[in-house]
Amino acid sequence: MAVKTEKYYVPAQSPWPVVGALGLFLLAAGAGMWAAGIAGIAGPLVFAAGTLVMTVMLFGWFSNVISESHQGLYSEQMDRSFRQGMSWFIFSEVMFFGAFFGALFYARVLAVPWLGGAGNNAMTHEVLWPEFNAVWPLLSTPGGIETTAMGWLGLPLVNTIILLSSSVTVHAAHLALLQEQRGRLKQWLGVTVLLGALFLALQIWEYVHAYQELGLRLDSGIYGNTFFLLTGFHGAHVTLGTLMLFIMWLRVNKGHFTPAQHFGFQASSWYWHFVDVVWLCLFVFVYIL
Structure with missing residues (x-):
């Protein structure tokens, strides 16, 4: 008896990976120029261009994948590949934030006490920064900021x-989707998108408050560096997650997804839960402790 094998769809060459790489490059270059104050208005413009390119890439690539799925080109093996790919992507994001949290912990647990003369470093303390007070957050720098x-x-x-x-x-x-309650699904997913947008709006407000009233800036020593890098990169991930969920909301309104086939929605919800867990860690280790 012949063994039935699954077909495995191999998509045609796509321009979207190159477009995504270009968008990420523009985002990184624009953010660097903006933070360093290089070339005046060029930094924000390059950053905005990167944001636009990434948005077009996401909508275009998602559109291709949705079209292929609706054509019945994907098999169970392809579905497993998507799940594994999303799992590894989230794992890579865990390592990404782990590096920044590691830098924060290194500064707080090792570098700051060392500069304050902890252990056998009393002479180093006297030579490098005799007036240094080893407390966290570090609110002054050797340059007088x-x-x-x-x-x-x-x-x-x-x-x-x-x-x-x-x-x-x-x-x-997600529960509404599994129970085939389309009305509740649209409502709850729409509320989630609005909450993500509200979070970003309040974070912008927080940054304005930090710069104008607290004097807390990216160049405010190690505390300012870690604060803005961790919260800023998290804000970028919230932006991506909100955009993904918005695309899922548009798909829901077009009648997409069933209880048996909804991995696009599920992957977006995985990512959103990951973003929430990272924020909880940020809230504890950056704001409270």
Whole structure:
């Protein structure tokens, strides 16, 4: 008896990986120029161009994958490949944030106490920075820059509540999908997208407050560096996650997804839960401790 084998669809060559690489390059170059104050308005313009290119890439690539799926080109083996790919992608993001959290912990646990004369480094303390006070957050630099720490009450706490609520709403949307309740699915997923957008708006407000009222900037020593790198990269991931969920909401309104076939939605919800967990770590180790 012949063994039945699954077909495995091999897509045609696509321009979207190259477009995505270009978008990431423009984002990185624009962010670097913007932060360093190089070439005036060029930095924000390059960053905006990168954002536009990445948005076009996401919509275009998603459109291709959706079209191929609706044509019945994907098999169970292809579905497993998608799941494995998304799992490895999230793992790579865990390692990405792990590197920045590692830098934060190194500064707090090792570098700052060492500069303060901990262990056998009393002479180093006297030579390098005799007036250094080994406390965290580090609110002054050798160059004389003074800043104020960002407290956890207020906007950070509100944003934490918003993201935790968004995890609940996206889970409710998933349950509605499994129960074939399309109305509830649209409502809960729409609420999740709005909560993500609200989080980003409040984070912008927080940054304006930090720059204008607290004197907390990217060049405010190791505390300013770690604060803006960790919260800024997380904000970029929230932006991506919100865009992904918005695309899923558009698909839901077009009648896409069934209880048996909805990995696009599921992958987006995985990513959103990951973003929420990262924020909880940020809230504890950056704002509270």
